[in-house]
Amino acid sequence: MIKTLGLLPLRGASDFSIHNLPYGILSTPNISKRVGVAIGDWVIDMPRLADLGAFGGIDFDKNVFRQSYINDFMAVGKAVRVAVRHVLQQIFEDPCSPFKVHATDFLILQKDVVMHIPVKVGDYTDFYSSEQHAFNVGAMFRDPKNALLPNWKHLPVAYHGRASSIFVSGTNFHRPKGQMCPDETQPPFFGPTKRLDIELEIATIIGKGNEIGDAISVDEAEDHVFGFVLFNDWSARDIQKWEYVPLGPFLAKNFFSSVSPWVVTIEALEPFRAPANEQIPEVLPYLKEQNRQNFDITLEVYLTPHSSFNTRNSLFKLCSSNFKNMYWTVNQQIAHHTINGCNLNIGDMLASGTISGKEPDSFGSLLELTWGGKNPITLPDGSVRKFIEDYDTITIKGFAQKGDVRVGFGEVKTTLLN
Template sequence: MNTWLDIPRNSDFSVHNLPYGIFSTSSRRPRVGVAIGDQIIDLAALAIRRYFQNLSIEPEVLEQSSLNAFIRLGKPTWQAVRKRLTSWLTQTDSPLYHLRKECFVAQSEAKMHLPLEIGDYTDFYASEAHATNVGTMFRGKENALMPNWKHMPIAYHGRASSIVVSGTNIHRPKGQIILKSADQPVFSPTQALDFELEMAAVIGKENKLGTSVRPEKAEDYIFGFVLFNDWSARDIQRWEYVPLGPFLGKNFASSISPWVVPLEALQPFRVDGPEQQPKPLPYLQTSDRQNFDINLEVAIQPEGENDVVVSQTNFKNMYWNIGQMLAHHTVNGCNMRIGDLLASGTISGEESDSYGSLLELSWNGERPLKINSNQPRTYLEDGDTVTLRGYAEQEGIRVGFGEVRTKILPSL
């Protein structure tokens, strides 16, 4: 598809993408927009002019501070809006072309907001390479994976209130930790602050309490995907996680990208996942091509220096796919709600430069990384900026997620 809009080469936001977000400008409150190139299509401005009237989309739905009301309209409406925007962007004789001055906003002039009202968020542990690495560190190679790991997608419920949008700086968290050669805890800022490179699916359809979702029906329940950084304080987590799992080591913050890439935009990038042995139980069995070929990277920028890419991996490496995650989450009748997030867990590859956390990249501090300044880095320091990026690309089609950029500030 060719568009009349001048889109920068290698832009994440091509006409094949059209991701949704919430933005504001100096003169207007937050509202729904769609990214295209370095511009934002103001959907609220189009709705006010009644261009979505025959789709039964009232302007108030697009003048919200979250996407939830729009998502609630359902998949046929999302598809109709996407089809209409695509048509308008590829035809000069279109309302959008003639309303260029009224309905486009430069991304540089906009402030991005958390795109969703997130009621619940679940973090999975679905990368075999990551689970194997972590298990090897703490239990040895022979017992790396727990006996249940290849039978079901392991997960825990995270804290939704502390999910923030890219550009929101976070303070180093505090909690109880055990110092080296000590047998009693102290209260301290974490000395092992880490990122976790993840993707998260946005729930776009609700199931009733007591019902479940089959893996092959997951497409009907997923609105789209975001990049997700699930921060971890490893030393706090290490002391607290037995017997109930993560708490203060995880609940202080998670960061997401401002743009939600529609599931429909990712269809060309479906690929087969890894072979699953043993064969999952019937409620988890899926057909082929349920994974997505999405390139991912993490960069660290020390204060006053350039950023350095420390990890490059791919979402296609996931052992458990999003359909299986949703199926397992709901098999006991758990009801999902619009805007809920299902995060993948840390995404790691097989090679050492494809690990999705500093815990793995530094192998629990045994192999410090060297950044620009040649200073060894095992975990994050105050002043560091961490950036996650992701995109899918093939045969001239590029669909990107932008980035999640966060700076680490000292503890309060």
């Protein structure tokens, strides 16, 4: 095991290099749910490492690592989180670290663990913060010359979603049902959706709340962020079309959302900051940032068609986008969310909304990629897709890379059942 430790990916191609150290919740047949940290192909059993005294110099209750969610660890605050990160990096980078002789006590192969949803989600908000996505949808269903609604460039549009139906990667679901009315001259009917779609998103995990009535400043918003996960906001477009007026989506989106099991901390993403695009017209003062930045994170969506369910190399890339495409930043989302005194809580998820770039192959949903089903996609096996078919599998991957520094999110993978 000591030799194996020397081969752990401190740098290079692994999603889970020493620069990352994301948090998740693991279990095995012999180990109850607890906090783990990914490193290469391994998971650090944080309670076991704490029992060895690794964090003895940091003042916090080590039992936070024995919980079924990372919420309690998030609650100890940024200073402790950063200190724990430094200890972990020192253990794996220092060839003389005394903890290396105990590696068999605290390292478990990822293939031997079951991963669970990492946070207890109290509330979930879904934003609509990619200008290209909003433009595409507006051009498709309204007027291309007036694709964006009048409010869109003045505030981060969002709606309150359903937290109870957010599940971790590897959890599959059945095709949802609801009312549809493709021809409004005819009565609506009930049945399974025929236009099931994916939405490529990243969700912000709130690690520090605010009191009711206290707004969070746009320039202090990052202090409330623990980290980020990949997020697939599954959407039933035909149900959505019939129900969304006047209050927005309901059954079209509350049936299921998928998240990746590893939460990448905001500290790990520090090297990948990128200037955000200028906002025209100028936003109101409470949304105006002194240092306006996004994160340069490559995002990819793959489809494994049901006809290739048991074959190798059957992943087909649907699109590749980037988190830096966001018009409204994470800071602006948080500031707007709380400007009326709304209280955010530890574990809340704020999804970005579909992340689409300007190129057609960077559109983050099948609605856009097929332009409402008018331009079907032909897959390598000869089948075509307008939307998701039964037993298709969708895999979303994400990573940031700069030189030999790589920070990855792993993947969120979900199969649609019939």
